[in-house]
Amino acid sequence: MxxxxxxxxxxAADACISMWRxxxxxxxxxxxxxxxxxxxxxxxxxxxxxxxxxxxxYHELLSCVAVRGRGLAASITDIWVDSEISRAGxxxxxxxxxxLAAFTFTGGRTFTAATxxxxxxxxxxxxxxxxPIALPVRFEIAQxxxxxxxxxxxxxxxxPRAAAADWSVNPAGPLAYLAGKRPVASxxxxxxxxxxxxxPR
Numbered sequence: 411m412x413x414x415x416x417x418x419x420x421x422a423a424d425a426c427i428s429m430w431r432x433x434x435x436x437x438x439x440x441x442x443x444x445x446x447x448x449x450x451x452x453x454x455x456x457x458x459x460x461x462x463x464x465x466x467x468y469h470e471l472l473s474c475v476a477v478r479g480r481g482l483a484a485s486i487t488d489i490w491v492d493s494e495i496s497r498a499g500x501x502x503x504x505x506x507x508x509x510l511a512a513f514t515f516t517g518g519r520t521f522t523a524a525t526x527x528x529x530x531x532x533x534x535x536x537x538x539x540x541x542p543i544a545l546p547v548r549f550e551i552a553q554x555x556x557x558x559x560x561x562x563x564x565x566x567x568x569x570p571r572a573a574a575a576d577w578s579v580n581p582a583g584p585l586a587y588l589a590g591k592r593p594v595a596s597x598x599x600x601x602x603x604x605x606x607x608x609x610p611r
Contacts, residue, residue, distance in 0.1 A: 414466075414499030417607025421464035424518050425568070425602050426535040427456045428575050428593035432475075436587045438487040441505075441554035442477035452476040453588070454484065455577075457521040457533060460496075464604075468493035469513040471523045471530065473585060474551075479561065482549035488584050490523055490530065503607065504562045505555030519598070531585055533577045537598040540571025544601055564606050568599035 430453040434446055437453075444451040458470040472489040476482075490511035491497055500506035511530060514522040519537070523530040544567050551562045575596035581589035 412494050412498035414495045414503075416610075417503050418609055419465050419499070419604075419606045421466060421604040421606060422461040423464070423602040423604060424459045424461065424600075425456055426458075426519070426521070426533070426573065426575070426596070426598045427454060428533075428577065428596040429454050430588055430591055430593050432587055432591070437475060438587065440475055440477065440485050440487065441559065442479070442483070442485045442552040444485075445476045445478060455531075455585075455588070455593075457515070457523075457535075459515055459518065466493065466496055468496050469515055470496070471511065471513070471521070473588070477552050479550050479552060482547070483552050483561070484549065485552045490525070504551065505553035505560050506551070507553075528583055529580050530583050531577065531579045531588075533575055535576075535596060535598050536574045538572040538574065540598075540600060541569055544569050544603075562607055564604065566602065566604050568602035571598050571600055572596070573598040 431450045432453045453475050455473045460468050470491045474484040474486045477485045486506050489508050491508050497508040500508040511523050511525050520534045522532045547566045553560050573596045579585045579589040
């Protein structure tokens with residue numbers, strides 16, 4: 411059994427995020443009801459470099475869909491990491507379907523991800539203007555763990571910063587529902603700190 415930290419995980423990260431609008435009938439299967447506007451859902455993708463100043467250090471690519479919740483909430487549908495520890499902890503603690511992949515992160519702004527079978531996606535981000543102060547955001551990750559719904563709290567604090575993004579998604583890969591589309595907005599938040607999971611009672 412792979413050893414991983416108990417929740418919550420305290421992490422430091424550099425992140426690049428894009429938001430997409432995707433027709434509901436093109437979404438992958440979800441464990442929660444999506445938020446829908448005009449028959450379209452909001453999909454968020456993120457490249458994340460978890461830094462050694464946090465509990466774990468690894469790379470990640472994820473895709474999640476905004477879903478109904480008590481506040482801000484999302485369900486992670488596709489996610490890859492290059493850490494066996496993160497993969498095991500994400501799956502066993504929170505029902506997050508992490509898989510392994512190989513990554514190239516260049517200069518913190520250009521990214522590639524591939525499995526042993528094929529490439530997944532590439533992207534390049536150009537940061538724009540941002541705010542000099544870190545702002546907090548709280549949300550939930552809604553997953554299915556062993557057939558039971560699970561809501562996991564996340565606290566995210568970072569300095570907001572807009573970005574332009576150029577994506578290429580493998581049309582035969584697991585993110586094919588994003589292939590040929592363009593994100594409607596992107597960001598490259600700075601000085602990101604996260605607390606992922608519930609605190610011990």
